[in-house]
Amino acid sequence: MFKLDRKLIITASTAAAVALFTLGCGGSTGTTESKKASKISIDGGVSYPVVNDKTGPYYVNPQVAQDAPKIYNGRVPTANELKAWNKDIMPDGTGLPEGSGSVEDGEEIYDAKCVMCHGDFGSGGGGYPALSKGNAYDLQKTLTNNRWKDPDADGPTREFGSYWPQASTLFWYIKDGMPHPFSKSLSDDEVYALVAYVLNINEMEIDGVEVDDEYVLDREKFLKIKMPNRNGFEPNIDGPNALPGVRAYYANAKNFGAQNLNQGAVRCMKDCQKASVKTKRINGGITGFLPPMSDVRDLPAVKEVKVDPKEVYKNACAMCHDSYLAPGSDEWAGYVAEGMDTVYAKAIKGTQGGMPAKGGTSLSDANFKTVVDYITTGKVK
């Protein structure tokens, strides 16, 4: 029953979405439909349709929906602009350039540009991921390893060869994002060579042929790569019926380890635990926090930065001192005669005569003394 309702709702949702863009937002067609439709979202959660000019707790301006189909604030991209930016590479080969590269060349490029982060033969290290842990077909079988009951067992190996569903991802990412500090610097042939090398260290084959040290990869061969874990993912996202499948997957909390009160889960308030549960404490754990953890409210250690006394004078002192006791003025003679320590002390603590402590600045004593030196002599030491 529930399933049937849901199917209808999803159909209505798609219809409403299409209606929005063919009829525009102004039409009242489908309003009731969309109110119902938007209650369930593709992710298994709820969404908040606009009802009485509100979505959830937020007001919306109804003029926007009315006039949105008339707003076009930009311009159409040129053919060259599209070509320059539309460089993604899809599993079916869309965007994959012509070119070729050998395992041998790949290894040379790898040793020059990649090994310092990805390690010898892609073994990882340096904080960067491994590219291979060995034979892709064997390691794909480790994906059912789960250290759930035996913490010391081997975990699953999720490297390129054993885990990734598509080879196009590797080509695309190397082309766009590698080498990490100098991305988008490799030619198509260099990328082919690196991909060939990565296939080689994962001990993979293409169309029944081992990618050995002599192998030369090109576009045609690339499109024949079958990843060992191609069918290792759920829900299905390929083909024209992908979205209904994704919606159905997340409509069932059991698929993704969730508990839903509308699907039989219980909100237990008393005596909720099995006798088998224990308190598991941190054993070692992850530390090395930067900066070290602290909630202390003290004054931070301050590094003394020298100030330019003239700059300080201009900003903090000039408005009063320009007219009396200006920098280097003869008027200073009487004060300086009392000794500079006295002048410093008065300047730092302030005086009843109207001098604010440190002129109202928050400079250190040492820094402020250089300002006093400037005002009393007119010179910067």
Next chain:
Amino acid sequence: MNNKESQKVLDRRDFFKKTAALSVTAIAGTSLVSSNARADDPAIMNNVPWGQKWGDPVTANRYGVPSKYEHNVLRRNTKLLASGNFRASIAVAPIQESMGIITPNGLFFSRSHGGVAHVDPHEYRLMIHGLVEKPIVLTLEQLKRYPSVTRTHFIECPANGGQEWRGPQFNSIQFAKGFMSCAEWTGVYLKTILADLGLKPEAQWMLAEGSDNSEMGRTIPIDKVLDDAMIVWGQNGEALRPEQGYPVRILLPGWEGNLCVKWLKRLEFSTEPWYCKEETSKYTDLKPTGKAIQHFYANEVNSTVTSPSPEIDWTHLKDGDIVEIEGLAWSGMGTIKGVDLSFDGGKNYVEAKLKGLVLPKSWTRWSYIHTYKKGDVLQLTSRAMDDAGYIQPTIDQEVSVMGVEAVYHRNAVETWEVNAKGEVNHVQIRS
């Protein structure tokens, strides 16, 4: 002292006892320790330095900064998550210090895959193309001319808590749950821009691609694009910070932070998904069946106690003190409906109280007033529910389906143990 007495208006003797105790805690290390419980408080009796001289002129700090005393309230890293010399890495938010439901921009957690890009707003362009009748290129000024909306939403890295599938690892709330933050975002609904571009009916997926060093991209289903997906340029009333994708990022309310592509440059519509690096090699949840969940969009209903925490514990409390247990609850699948709190690690629960604004796909504050009994050992476990019907699973419930190798989307209940001294430790209650 019994409860009734403790709730009376404090007499003078009590006041000074408390003041003395607090002063000692607050400025331990100074010579203020006084054996005389009736001593007058120097903080009241003496003139304070900032009360007798000029403060800063209003011309200081043209862009304000926190008090220098707050210098320990910081985003933090661990050496373990330092990939790419901290360029493919994360800095986590100090949620133990967080107030309300808004994270200040300077403390918002930061995750990048090729470092934080600094985009020149004059050179910024957004291209939307593929299965649309009229493709478009927008400058920043043109984009911001679309009618805007402002929404409060959390963004959470789905690996929040992902290091702890096999057992507790972080004795810290900042690291155990701080891979998230919440802000008020300003931008335009994607559906508003698309209303004119004429989305073709066969379009099922949208690629969102960043302009940063890693050209980070993700595939987004059309359902979200036409629902509440936003292109945002404002964060808590100012421009996005570079760490959040200045000048423009995608915001998919409630969904994986990784899907909310930063430094956004391109949106393309297609019939087939793209299989980007971050939706295949990573951000997929391997189950014990050997199958991995791909396109796992929403961050599920979740909650944690944030006070007390290992960072700010209860060692300073006295027997009988009344204290507020506080926490956060959030769901990427809807609005928080309620939070239950357990004092015995999830065996028995009471209802906690929600506080303040309760908004969809937003942090929600909850609290519970507790009378502290010195020496008690408590295991504080919170459990949230949302309006889609989801309730946080126990660790055993979640692990029974997901195993312990999934990395992402761990939302089982968290437990914080208060020991007899009032110290707080992160534990897990599980079979």
